[in-house]
Amino acid sequence: MTQKSSLDVSRRSLLLGAGATLAGSALLPRMAFGQSPIKAAGIYTVPVEQQWVSRIHIAAEAAKAAGQIDYTFTENTANTDYPRVMREYAESGVKLIVGEIFGVEQEAREVAAEYPEVAFLMGSSFMPDAALPNLAVFDNYIQDASYLSGIIAGAMTKSGKIGMVGGFPIPEVNRLMHAFMAGVKETRKDATFQVSFIGSWFDPPKAKETAFAMIDGGADMLYAERFGVSDAAKERGVLAIGNVIDTQKDYPDTVVASALWHFEPTLQKAIANINAGSFKADNYGVYSFMKEGGCSLAPLGTFEGKVPAAAMDLVRTREAAIKAGTFTVEINDTEPKSS
Known part of the structure; x- marks a missing residue:
């Protein structure tokens, strides 16, 4: 999988409004003393500048700045490569994978079933499956x-x-x-x-x-x-x-x-549930509603x-x-x- 260099990440941060991201991170809860950040990864089929994905990326960068997650990402991932990248991150010890599986629903769910210890928070057109308790879905219900x-x-x-x-x-x-x-x-x-x-x-x-x-x-x-x-x-x-x-x-x-x-409410709910040991198959789309912020x-x-x-x-x-x-x-x- 393609990792971003620190120079690339800095450039992207400027393009995506790093100032706002870091300022927003000050409003997020910090990790409890002695609690390690969750190792997290984003898998995106388009550049992180793209509208929809940029909102996920910005929320993840803010959570990283707040010490909640240790975040890396891969962009421009073809649907044919998506399952492979999911496996590589899962094998590397990542505990939270966030992304979008609209074009690879069945294959992505099969991969998630192989790694029950990994929490998958994925943009999807379908509802969660109780038989796959480690995969929750979200969508931009704006x-x-x-x-x-x-x-x-x-x-x-x-x-x-x-x-x-x-x-x-x-x-x-x-x-x-x-x-x-x-x-x-x-x-x-x-x-x-x-x-x-x-x-x-x-x-x-x-x-x-x-x-x-x-x-x-x-x-x-x-x-x-x-x-x-x-x-x-x-x-x-x-x-x-x-x-x-x-x-x-x-x-x-x-x-x-x-x-x-604003993807922050969605991601924050997932982080809280992972830390509480209560992450499960659920529809996180409701956290995109206006009443949820x-x-x-x-x-x-x-x-x-x-x-x-x-x-x-x-x-x-x-x-x-x-x-x-x-x-x-x-x-x-x-x-x-x-x-």
Whole structure:
């Protein structure tokens, strides 16, 4: 497996916002005196800069800085190599493996069964299996924040035509798109949507070209589920809504709002359970909900004061109700279609 040199890790830390990561680590519980950090590894099929994986990586780096885990990682792991890398880490004495097995579900679960002493916390489209007690699953259930970003998008579009570019039509993407669309309808009932999937998790040029086509079709607001979409919006002078990470500072005149995923609650729950000896097959997806601190709406930055007041009032009202449990954003995992 490919290990990162200290120089590579430092470079990546800067790209991923190391300052925020280390500052956040100060808020995490420290390891108890005499308790050794958990030896942990991340296995990722894409670069750690990619939106979804970056959130896992940042949370792991923060836990490492807090002394909770001894963390290393491997990126750009092909699905065909994934089981092998899992085995190599397990054989090396790693006690917690975190990653994403969407394209290698069966093989990954077979490997986990071979190493019952290792805790596997894996992004998955499937639920946990009680017969495999050492593998827990998670997902980015950030539909709450996606819905709120949709309210803002509906208030900011002039044409009412919105383009949506996703990676693959899988539940992890579908539910966020549906929630966003529901939010848009709150402030722009006549809105229409162009929906397209590029068939890749990391292909900014293809995402950009797909977004250009949507703009040519009249879209003046884009849902940037993938990297490359906001670049197209910037070049053509239309607006965009971000997903999973906050790119407002990179696109100050383009990205109005973003739905953020915070992996920290998920990872912290796993670490606590491992230390307590109670880690088991479970669905950690619930720790991505807004009421658990797993997602939020990013600050508006340069768009502060530019979103209609009525829309922001609705955002605040809905956010409070979501956290209180009196308003529930629907989780719809079916593939979204163009209007």
